[in-house]
Amino acid sequence: MAQISEEKADRKDEFTEDVSKAEESNASAVGTESDEDISTIVTGSRLALIFGAFMMAFSLVALDQTILSTALPTIASRFNAVGDISWIASAYFLPQAGFMLFFGRVLAIAPAKSVFLVTVGIFELGSLFCAVAPSVDFLIFGRAVAGLGGAGMWVSIMSIIARITTMQQRPVLMGLFGAVFAVASVIGPLIGGAFSDHVSWRWCFYINLPMGAVALLGIVLILPNHPPTTKSKESQLRVWLNLDWIGTFLSVAVVIMFMLPLQWAGSQKPWTDPAVISMLVLSVVPVIIFVLWEKRRGEQAVLPLSFFNRRNICGAFLEAGFTQIGFVVAIYYLPLLYQIRGHSATKSGIDILPFMISVVLAALISGALVAKTGQVWPFMFIGPIVAAVGFGLLFTTDANTPLGKLIGFQILAGVGLGSILQNSVIIAQAEYADNEALVPQATSLITFMQIVGSAIGLAIAGGIFSSQLRTQLTLHAPALSADTRSAVLSSIEAISTLDAADKALVKAAYSAAIDRMFLIAVAGCGVGSLMSLIIRRRKIVVRSGAAAL
Incomplete structure (x- = not known):
């Protein structure tokens, strides 16, 4: 098996080192790699x-x-x-x-x-x-x-x-x-x-x-x-x-002070609310203390800062966060495209099956291809670009766009996101494949960033959507009564109670607001693709007793 x-890759290699040289380097390392215990x-x-x-x-x-x-x-x-x-x-x-x-x-x-x-x-x-x-x-x-x-x-x-x-x-x-x-x-x-x-x-x-x-x-x-994975002579x-109990406390404090105002902003409280602003500003304090403490703890830290000395970890960490923004925007705002057409919440969930199926198939196919070829970097670079194109096309849609186009654009976005969904974890695990004790922490770092990316994406999208919907209603339907305006701002289902003329205007306003969400997804995926440039263009090479990235 x-x-x-x-x-042990030479960290002084130029970033532009090509894949063929990387493979030669990997091959030359085969004789120097020690065999691991395969009993697990x-x-x-x-x-x-x-x-x-x-x-x-x-x-x-x-x-x-x-x-x-x-x-x-x-x-x-x-x-x-x-x-x-x-x-x-x-x-x-x-x-x-x-x-x-x-x-x-x-x-x-x-x-x-x-x-x-x-x-x-x-x-x-x-x-x-x-x-x-x-x-x-x-x-x-x-x-x-x-x-x-x-x-x-x-x-x-x-x-x-x-x-x-x-x-x-x-x-x-x-x-x-x-x-x-x-x-x-x-x-x-x-x-x-x-x-x-x-x-x-x-x-x-x-x-x-x-x-x-x-x-x-x-x-x-x-x-x-x-x-x-870590053996110690000390008692349990x-x-x-x-x-690192202090580091754990500080990491929880950072998450609460940063993510909680993001959960509030745009939905429960305005971005200008003093509680939102003060918590975001004050969140810098536990971040600084956390970094200083983790530096002091060294390899015993809950987050060893030495992780960030590795380009592959930095690139995978950042790309995981940015591309997750595109994923949560799709999950939460694609159904709205169909609900403004009068579809129920349940029906709109069925309507985005093309996106879900394309994500699933792309994840499976990309995983099989990485296993067969060892090439993971092309997916990390091209996948977000494909997703960005799909979201860019969704930005061009409106309440009257044919369903066929919506399905096609969904599939494009889904294929792009599915091809990278778990590859950041693969990169992190391959990076520490010769140090099994660090694999759990490297994995937790990537999954942590995926959750944070989701929270940031939802907060940004929620705030912008709320603001854009008000703006678009003013532009498209300025004659709406205050009660009607309040109703359609509170619930998309209120659209069905309007007369034909107002219904068309409100649909146009909703469609324009939803379109802006896809621009957020384009930005997240575009930056995610750029982050892949940090990752070394090396294959995962599987051979007797070793694997390398």
Whole structure:
């Protein structure tokens, strides 16, 4: 079985070094690479069962990010807590992002299987709290507990896959995870809406319990409990006490102070609100303290700053964040293109199936091609460009654009995004393939940036959309009454109650506002492609006892 290690690449190489020279360098390194222990590699039906259990668990983490989007109005009405809607959403994302780096460090000192099982338990407990919540405060608490568990599940799944598979297998497997994430993100609102309309919103959380239990049982029975990647002569108590607890606290503080005002801005509060401005400005303080503390901690830090000495890590980190902006814009604003045509929320979810299917297929095909050819950089460069073209074409649409064109533009954007969805993780893992202890932290760094990129993208898009919709309504329908204007600003469903003339004007205003969202996606994908230029143009070369990027 092929094993995994990483070439000690000459960091003084010129950036313009071509692929052929890189391959020669990789080939020359074969004789100097030490063989790794392959006892952790899993194959055959055992790998298939483990992977199936992980996909089920991962789908729950992804599903919980969007399943409440259509159920929140019902939940808010049930608890008479419309003002707490943003907290219900934020309570899941904030601990998930804040503790992502922490779990990356924990996985270096604790058995990955144990970390996964504990965090599944935390996620399930949080889901149970949400399902039986007697008040909105308890619901918010449950969401926070689930978010904490979700962070550990996400990182431990990626880290275990990196440990039990070869580099040749991994691009395909990561492509499958990308496909699961895309599917869960799209169907989440459909499931949430169906539960809240026909059963109970509480089933948005009850559904996690049996699925999580099946995944947990499968891993308990099938996955070996390998020792941690970092071996220490100290006692377990001393190892845990030496964790970077201060760095963890600071990373959580940074996430809360930066992401919370982004969640508020444009939806719950205006960008000019003193609370939004003050938190964004003050977030610089914990960032500075965090960097200084992590520098002092060195390799024992929750985020070793030495990671950023590697071009591949820097490039993958930045590209993951910028391209994620395009993905969340598509998930949240593509359905609006159809809803202004009178389609229901459920029907609009079905309408964006071409986007979802193209993302899934592109993720699978690109993973297979990376596994076969070892070439990952072309996808990182070309994929965002293709997506940017698709979003640029969507910008040219209006309420009367033929459905065929909308489908074609969706597919183009989906193919571009799908081809890069998990390749940043592949690059990070290949970069540290010769230092297994750092793979969990490198993985957590990329997933952390994906979550932050999503939050930034949604905040920017939400603020601009709200502002643009008001502006476009003034331009297209200046004669609307104050009550009608307020109604269409509050709900897209209000369009159906208008007379034919006003309906056409409001549709045009909505269409123009939505178009601006696709420009944000173009910018995110365009910058993401530029970030790929930081990444070295090297192949992932799989050979006996080694892999290199």
